[in-house]
Amino acid sequence: MGYEFIYSNCIGISFFVLVFIIIIFFIGSGRLLTTKLSIIVFTALLAHIIAVNVYELSPSDSSANYFPNATLVFHGFGTDFAQLVSGVLKEIGFTTLLSQYYFSNAIGFLGAYFYFRTYVHFAKTAGFTHREYDHLVPYSLIWLWPSFMLWSTGVGKDSFMFLSISLIFYSLSIFNGGGPKFKPVMLAIIGGFFIWFLRPQVFLVMVGAIMMLGLFSKKVNFKTRVLLLLVFVGFMVVALPVILKYGQVSDISGISQRALKAQISLSSGTAISVPTHDPRYLVFFLPYTMLANLFLPLFLGVKNLIGVIASVENLVLLYLTWHYCKYRRFLYQFFSTRYQQLLKYMEFYLLMGIGFLGLLNTNLGLAMREKIMFTAPFMLLIAMSFLVSKKYRKMRSRRAYE
Numbered sequence: 554m555g556y557e558f559i560y561s562n563c564i565g566i567s568f569f570v571l572v573f574i575i576i577i578f579f580i581g582s583g584r585l586l587t588t589k590l591s592i593i594v595f596t597a598l599l600a601h602i603i604a605v606n607v608y609e610l611s612p613s614d615s616s617a618n619y620f621p622n623a624t625l626v627f628h629g630f631g632t633d634f635a636q637l638v639s640g641v642l643k644e645i646g647f648t649t650l651l652s653q654y655y656f657s658n659a660i661g662f663l664g665a666y667f668y669f670r671t672y673v674h675f676a677k678t679a680g681f682t683h684r685e686y687d688h689l690v691p692y693s694l695i696w697l698w699p700s701f702m703l704w705s706t707g708v709g710k711d712s713f714m715f716l717s718i719s720l721i722f723y724s725l726s727i728f729n730g731g732g733p734k735f736k737p738v739m740l741a742i743i744g745g746f747f748i749w750f751l752r753p754q755v756f757l758v759m760v761g762a763i764m765m766l767g768l769f770s771k772k773v774n775f776k777t778r779v780l781l782l783l784v785f786v787g788f789m790v791v792a793l794p795v796i797l798k799y800g801q802v803s804d805i806s807g808i809s810q811r812a813l814k815a816q817i818s819l820s821s822g823t824a825i826s827v828p829t830h831d832p833r834y835l836v837f838f839l840p841y842t843m844l845a846n847l848f849l850p851l852f853l854g855v856k857n858l859i860g861v862i863a864s865v866e867n868l869v870l871l872y873l874t875w876h877y878c879k880y881r882r883f884l885y886q887f888f889s890t891r892y893q894q895l896l897k898y899m900e901f902y903l904l905m906g907i908g909f910l911g912l913l914n915t916n917l918g919l920a921m922r923e924k925i926m927f928t929a930p931f932m933l934l935i936a937m938s939f940l941v942s943k944k945y946r947k948m949r950s951r952r953a954y955e
Contacts, residue, residue: 557649557651558651560649560652561649561650561651561652561655562602562606562651562655564646564647564652564655565605565651565652565654565655565656565658565659566602566655568655568656568659569598569601569655569658569659569662571659572659572660572662572663573594573598575663576663576666597662598662601658601662604658605651605654605655605658606651608654609650609651609654618632618636619632619635619636619639620639620650620653622636622639623636623637623639623640623642623643624636624637624640625637625640625641625644626640630749630750630751630753631710631751631752631753632710634750634751635710635751638713639653642656657711657712657713658712660712660713660715660716661711661712661715661716663716664712664715664716664717664718664719664720664929665715665719667716667719667720667723668719668722668723668929668930668932668933670723671719671722671723671726671933672686672933672936672937673686674723674726674727675726675892675933675937676937676940678726678888678889678892679887679888679892679937679940679941680887681887681940681944685940685943685944686940710751710752711922711925713747713751714747714748714751714752714755714925714926715925715926715929716744716747717743717744717745717746717747717748717751718744718748718755718926718929718930719744719929719930720740720741720743720744721741721744721745721748721759722899722930722933723737723740724737724738724740724741724744725737725741725895725898726895728741729891729892729895752926754909755906755926757909758902758905758906758909758927759902760785761785761901761905762898762901762902762904762905763781763898764781764782764784764785765901765904765905766894766897766898766901767781768781768782769897769901770894770897825842825845825846825849825914825915825916825917825920827841827842827915835911835912835915836912838911839908839911839912842910842911842912842914842915843904843907843908843910843911845911845917845920846907846910846911846914846917846920846923846924847870847907847920847924847928848867848870848871848874849867849917849920850863850864850867850917851864851867851868851871852864859921860917863917863921870928873932873935874935876935876938876939876942877931877934877935877938879938879942880938880941880942880945881934881938883941883942883945884896884934884937884938884941887941896934899930899931899933899934900931900934902927902930903927903928903930903931906924906926906927907924907927910923910924910927
């Protein structure tokens, strides 16, 4: 046991260092690593080392499913693909559960970097100087910290999804800014590949968000809206059988029942109180279940320490969301029309994703893990709202003195 512990920490921390070197020398973030940010990154790394070792001692899908059932044979999407990844990791030296926790952590950390780069790109595009957006560097902890609010440290799908979705939104921000298109396209393809094989239903959310953006855009005519609707229906016809196969069920109701069965074994054990778990009827309670998936638990009914930690983080998320709603209209004034469309797309992505959870999920333990796919991009908008609010307060104080 002692040898395994030392080996796991050595190979795990070494991979973390490798990811950090890749970030600095190969992706070009060295110029972003100010002294303040370097201290924050180092502190977050220590937090991850502690979190990995604590998580390894806790019961989870990683220890109960992915790692023991690791394979080198491709069987399908979702959990099967996660087991394939775990099998490959065993072959290249990550032979213990703890070492694979470290690997997943480092993958998520790389995703946090891409979210931070996207934030910097947004800030520059909006006309903020380095000094103005540098004071928000401490908010990078929102992405870098091993938090239930954003992503899990477990082996399997969560960390890869965190990285993949960050690649998609980073690519969209670069693509909207003009310049060479090869890099953002390749990063988007890599992110899309893992999203499709890990959680294909997220593709449905992304395409649905595009449709919603087109339907609610004032500049899109009626014919284009009809075309978007037809494209979305066509995508549903092609993608729905894949999503049903992913859930290993034959209909939508079966997905809900399967998810509910899995939710019972999750660590928080706190359920959303609803009169039915059938998605055909849950649609009538959708606003309530969406808010519950996004902001609960909030201390009431929590059964363990994880629930308490999640409650504290949800209080923070509640405040951050309020702040964004307060300064949202000022945020859009700093961006061109093209970037305004991207910001709206991120909002629709959040609404579509949480709506999807609201239909299929009534367990808060599952919500703690699943909502990271939709709240992480939303944190970019929140970080920008803090930049805007500071500039807005300065402008208001100047007017008061004039």
